[in-house]
């Protein structure tokens with residue numbers, strides 16, 4: 001039986017566990033994105049009693065809207081941050097090992113128009129391959145002009161000298177997240193979607209020790225006590241921090257990036 005069919009993934013029984021729980025949870029995780037799901041798996045597999053609540057559907061926010069790349073941070077290599085790249089390459093490999101149905105290799109081609117680009121990117125990508133070691137994806141290689149055009153038939157041909165091909169990974173972000181939530185549940189975590197934390201409350205000792213959870217389906221409210229309460233709400237972190245201290249200074253700063261989506265006829269390959 002797979003976990004989604006298991007009675008443990010049934011929302012009503014999850015809410016019943018919250019309703020009837022008298023002991024404090026070891027860990028309450030607020031937010032069912034990638035961060036919250038990862039924390040829940042980690043804690044549940046170490047046999048902690050975990051409650052994870054998400055106010056929308058799991059992964060509804062940033063975690064289902066990523067570029068869906070599993071990369072080893074090739075651009076950090078240019079900055080000389082080798083230990084970060086090694087960590088990321090290892091995680092990339094572990095993701096493919098643990099979820100081969102959701103993570104696969106993806107080839108990238110960097111076209112070269114200057115004489116120095118082939119040796120520069122070629123050597124850089126070989127270092128990237130070497131750092132990956134046994135967690136390596138496909139091997140990078142230098143492409144001739146013809147091979148580059150074969151893979152990117154619509155790019156500018158004037159001045160094109162060749163290209164460098166290297167590999168990173170691509171993954172299905174929301175499916176991986178749902179599988180992590182299912183894994184946490186399989187290991188005993190209580191997980192509920194459409195369950196919003198509306199209050200974070202302190203005990204007599206001045207430390208945060210409980211939250212109020214609103215079931216957004218029925219309007220019912222629950223109080224859940226926790227020994228540790230983790231705010232894993234990503235871009236909503238400051239909103240949630242202000243539930244227990246409205247005066248607190250914000251720590252999240254906006255940044256911006258763009259995705260460009262092209263018709264296949266414009267950029268084949």
Ligand SMILES: Cc1cc2nc3c(=O)[nH]c(=O)nc-3n(C[C@H](O)[C@H](O)[C@H](O)COP(=O)(O)OP(=O)(O)OC[C@H]3O[C@@H](n4cnc5c(N)ncnc54)[C@H](O)[C@@H]3O)c2cc1C
Nearest residue numbers: 031033034035055061062063066067068069197233234236
């Ligand atoms: C444009 C873009 C592209 C990216 N591309 C990549 C990529 O290719 N590869 C990669 O690895 N990473 C990528 N990332 C980064 C990655 O997507 C994020 O690091 C990750 O999704 C953050 O997850 P999170 O769980 O911290 O936040 P979120 O996914 O935002 O989860 C936070 C959750 O908290 C919930 N929440 C908020 N308030 C409450 C409350 N009061 N009660 C209960 N729940 C609450 C929200 O509903 C939300 O679901 C990208 C990010 C962006 C913005």
